Amino acid sequence: MREIYLDNNATTKVDEVVFEEMRPYFCELYGNPSSMHYFGGQVQKKVDEARQRVADLIGAHPEEIIFTACGTESDNAAIRSALEVFPNKRHVITTRVEHPAVLTLCRGLSKHGYRVTELNVDSAGRLDMDELRSAIDDNTAIVSIMYANNETGVIFPIEEVGRLVKEKGALFHTDAVQAVGKIPLNMAESTIDMLSLSGHKLHAPKGVGILYVRKGVPFRPLLVGGHQEKSRRAGTENTASIIALGKACELAGQHMGDENTRVRAMRDRLENELLRLIPAARINGGGADRLPNTVSIAFEFVEGELILLYLSELGICASSGSACTSGSLEPSHVLRAMGVPFTCAHGSIRFSLSRFTTDEEIDTVIRELPAIIRRGREMSPFGRELLAK
Amino acid sequence: MWDYTDKVKEHFLNPRNVGEIENADAVGEVGSLACGDALKLFIKLDDTKERIVDAKFQTFGCGSAIASSSALTEMIKGKTLDEALGVTNKEIADFLGGLPEEKMHCSVMGQEALEVAIAKYRGGPVPTHDHGHEHEQEGEIVCKCFGLTDGFLKKVISQNRLHTAEQVTHFTKAGGACGGCIPKIKELIAEVLGEQQKQESKKPERLTNLRKMQLIQEVLENEVRPLLWADGGDLELIDIAGNAVQIAFRKACAGCASSGYTSRFVEQKLRELVADDITVEEVQG
Numbered sequence: 001m002r003e004i005y006l007d008n009n010a011t012t013k014v015d016e017v018v019f020e021e022m023r024p025y026f027c028e029l030y031g032n033p034s035s036m037h038y039f040g041g042q043v044q045k046k047v048d049e050a051r052q053r054v055a056d057l058i059g060a061h062p063e064e065i066i067f068t069a070c071g072t073e074s075d076n077a078a079i080r081s082a083l084e085v086f087p088n089k090r091h092v093i094t095t096r097v098e099h100p101a102v103l104t105l106c107r108g109l110s111k112h113g114y115r116v117t118e119l120n121v122d123s124a125g126r127l128d129m130d131e132l133r134s135a136i137d138d139n140t141a142i143v144s145i146m147y148a149n150n151e152t153g154v155i156f157p158i159e160e161v162g163r164l165v166k167e168k169g170a171l172f173h174t175d176a177v178q179a180v181g182k183i184p185l186n187m188a189e190s191t192i193d194m195l196s197l198s199g200h201k202l203h204a205p206k207g208v209g210i211l212y213v214r215k216g217v218p219f220r221p222l223l224v225g226g227h228q229e230k231s232r233r234a235g236t237e238n239t240a241s242i243i244a245l246g247k248a249c250e251l252a253g254q255h256m257g258d259e260n261t262r263v264r265a266m267r268d269r270l271e272n273e274l275l276r277l278i279p280a281a282r283i284n285g286g287g288a289d290r291l292p293n294t295v296s297i298a299f300e301f302v303e304g305e306l307i308l309l310y311l312s313e314l315g316i317c318a319s320s321g322s323a324c325t326s327g328s329l330e331p332s333h334v335l336r337a338m339g340v341p342f343t344c345a346h347g348s349i350r351f352s353l354s355r356f357t358t359d360e361e362i363d364t365v366i367r368e369l370p371a372i373i374r375r376g377r378e379m380s381p382f383g384r385e386l387l388a389k
Numbered sequence: 390m391w392d393y394t395d396k397v398k399e400h401f402l403n404p405r406n407v408g409e410i411e412n413a414d415a416v417g418e419v420g421s422l423a424c425g426d427a428l429k430l431f432i433k434l435d436d437t438k439e440r441i442v443d444a445k446f447q448t449f450g451c452g453s454a455i456a457s458s459s460a461l462t463e464m465i466k467g468k469t470l471d472e473a474l475g476v477t478n479k480e481i482a483d484f485l486g487g488l489p490e491e492k493m494h495c496s497v498m499g500q501e502a503l504e505v506a507i508a509k510y511r512g513g514p515v516p517t518h519d520h521g522h523e524h525e526q527e528g529e530i531v532c533k534c535f536g537l538t539d540g541f542l543k544k545v546i547s548q549n550r551l552h553t554a555e556q557v558t559h560f561t562k563a564g565g566a567c568g569g570c571i572p573k574i575k576e577l578i579a580e581v582l583g584e585q586q587k588q589e590s591k592k593p594e595r596l597t598n599l600r601k602m603q604l605i606q607e608v609l610e611n612e613v614r615p616l617l618w619a620d621g622g623d624l625e626l627i628d629i630a631g632n633a634v635q636i637a638f639r640k641a642c643a644g645c646a647s648s649g650y651t652s653r654f655v656e657q658k659l660r661e662l663v664a665d666d667i668t669v670e671e672v673q674g
Contacts, residue, residue: 301422301449302449303425303426303449303450303451303454304451305451305452306401306450306451306452306455309401309451309452310402312390313402330565330566331425342422342423342425343422346422346425378407379404379407379447379448379449379455380427380447380448380449381418381427381428381429381447381448381449382422382427382449383449384447
């Protein structure tokens with residue numbers, strides 16, 4: 001059984017071209033870029049090239065790119081740096097729908113003397129800008145708001161947020177892990193001070209990410225030690241993965257058009273056909289501007305984990321906003337923040353496509369899913385009235 | 390991904406006994422859409438109204454909830470109502486070759502639905518841990534999010550020998566939403582553990598009559614009545630004459646169709662913890 005992988009917001013396949021690019025840097029070109037000999041020096045050149053490629057994808061300067069181990073590290077480094085830079089500012093703003101990398105950190109800060117504002121979203125997942133306007137003040141050290149949501153794909157008006165934040169003199173960080181490579185970003189014309197990116201979401205390996213820090217923005221490192229990354233992130237470079245990330249960013253730039261045309265069309269077709277074929281279904285965040293590859297669809301009266309298990313039997317890989325998949329007992333914090341009713345939240349499924357997704361794969365999902373939902377509803381004590389209609 | 394056993398997979402891929410029974414003798418419903426899982430159990434009895442001849446279910450829930458429901462219906466067919474009441478959540482999980490700890494609450498839901506169905510059939514009040522539904526609640530609500538009482542939680546803690554609040558969450562959901570009741574859950578665990586330890590150090594070799602009477606009273610207070618409270622019942626000690634103990638049932642237990650069963654349970658408990666030759670008799674009083 002060949003997998004139909006529609007869980008690209010969780011992680012992606014390493015592009016084979018990317019893998020070939022990194023392959024020599026394990027057993028052959030294993031030198032340390034900091035070394036003074038030619039052997040390490042040639043690796044340094046490739047790391048520099050990777051830095052340039054990452055910078056090019058997001059319209060930044062290479063010296064603004066700090067390589068890290070993952071998106072979570074980048075998020076932590078950005079927020080903790082801002083708090084060190086402004087020791088007298090004790091207020092942090094984020095949103096209720098952030099990734100746990102930001103949300104858990106911020107909730108922890110609130111136990112250590114910081115005031116944390118979590119902005120609300122509306123039923124389509126859109127940010128409440130008025131709430132931001134009234135929350136931000138001179139005491140705000142940093143505003144950290146994701147570029148696009150991992151569960152629904154809803155894109156926030158990041159530049160509008162950035163302009164507000166600048167007026168108040170706070171720093172602005174965005175977790176752009178889901179956005180980079182899917183929609184064009186240009187730091188040269190942006191209000192973003194710091195931005196997180198993760199390699200494994202754009203066909204590079206796991207274990208590498210970056211933090212973009214705009215030139216002139218004060219920064220304090222999370223990891224101290226050696227002088228790597230201009231002393232902004234100590235620790236020997238993960239050279240092979242950094243080189244891979246560079247290549248992945250180059251490819252992402254080349255495929256951006258495809259992502260926004262062919263991939264978007266497949267996503268739209270999947271969404272429209274499922275809504276047409278399955279009663280009592282709705283799109284979470286359907287009314288908002290969304291990433292081209294993501295759809296979160298809620299099916300009433302059937303539980304998400306069961307849907308995933310039945311899909312999995314057919315080789316179809318998706319994810320769910322259901323409580324049961326995570327071992328927690330409450331459905332996704334994102335869907336709850338949007339006020340998605342419990343009847344829907346437990347039965348929400350996310351499909352996230354990539355440039356490797358094919359039309360045939362989408363056909364298979366459209367063919368198989370209606371029967372799975374029907375079967376789940378037939379078993380459910382609540383779904384039967386619906387089926388009787 | 391959950392590490393489900395092949396048996397669990399088999400039961401959620403091909404669940405047995407899905408559906409409803411028209412003119413079912415007993416129906417038990419637990420859970421709700423908001424909770425994320427719900428089970429409606431239908432039971433058909435034989436002509437003597439003692440033995441289960443058919444059981445079906447409708448379940449809204451995850452793979453292990455479907456599998457637990459399927460297992461439960463298979464297990465209770467052919468059993469008498471009293472035998473079926475003896476099925477524990479652990480036996481449901483064992484039938485499936487085990488469940489991930491985070492999913493044990495699915496097996497508890499099966500056991501609950503069965504208790505509710507039988508209690509409703511017998512005409513007594515419905516057990517108190519019927520979360521999500523509006524029934525008479527007895528005992529103190531500990532977990533407000535899922536509507537779970539101290540009696541129910543203590544029963545699950547004791548039957549499954551749980552010793553952390555996290556385990557209690559996995560088995561019952563209590564504490565899994567707002568987390569506000571976790572300190573109280575820890576207290577309940579300490580209480581149950583204390584009782585278990587006491588129990589293990591009990592049953593001295595030779596008893597004076599006075600000591601025996603004290604022990605009988607203690608066992609009834611600490612071991613028996615809390616369990617009855619959990620189901621909305623109670624008992625009172627009327628007299629002790631040698632080895633003959635007289636009790637009267639109160640609240641839900643009074644006039645309950647299965648009070649004979651409960652008397653035997655009390656007798657068994659006293660024989661286990663006090664002396665082998667104790668007899669228990671139910672009296673009106």
